[in-house]
Amino acid sequence: MKTRYTLIPGLLALVLAAACSAPAPSSDVPAEPDAPAAAPETPAPETTETTPPEGEAMVQPEWDGLDRVQDTCGMSAVRGFLGRAASEIPAARLPEQVRILAPTDQATMDYVPRRLNILTDEDGTVIGFKCG
Secondary structure, eight states, rough: OOOHHHHHHHHHHHHHHHHHOOOOSSSOOOOOOOOOOOOOOOOOOSOOOOOOTTTOOOOOOBBOOOHHOOOOOOOOGGGGGGGGGGSOGGGSSSSEEEEETTOOOOOOOOOOOTTTEEOTTSSEEEEEEEOO
């Protein structure tokens, strides 16, 4: 029983010493977070229109690196609908496996190379395409 009482103060002193041993951050130089190494950026495929019509905002597509290399899901057939409502895409132009995803939609994380994911904003405007 006496050994237990002598171990407790020793462990407490060790914990306190470890907590106080970290150096305090310098107040005159702000700490910068470690920046992740930037991957070499591949340019997105060029679009035919470089400036949006007057009064409309430019839609920036979301590109996946794999989609730039290989179109396994048939997204090239619907790329012209970028910036338009997803409901305007005719069913005949869609591949067999397709899902239209809004920002709040849940989706499974399984990768199906032939499945086309059409990404939309809150209003249903197409903002990007991804295979998988």
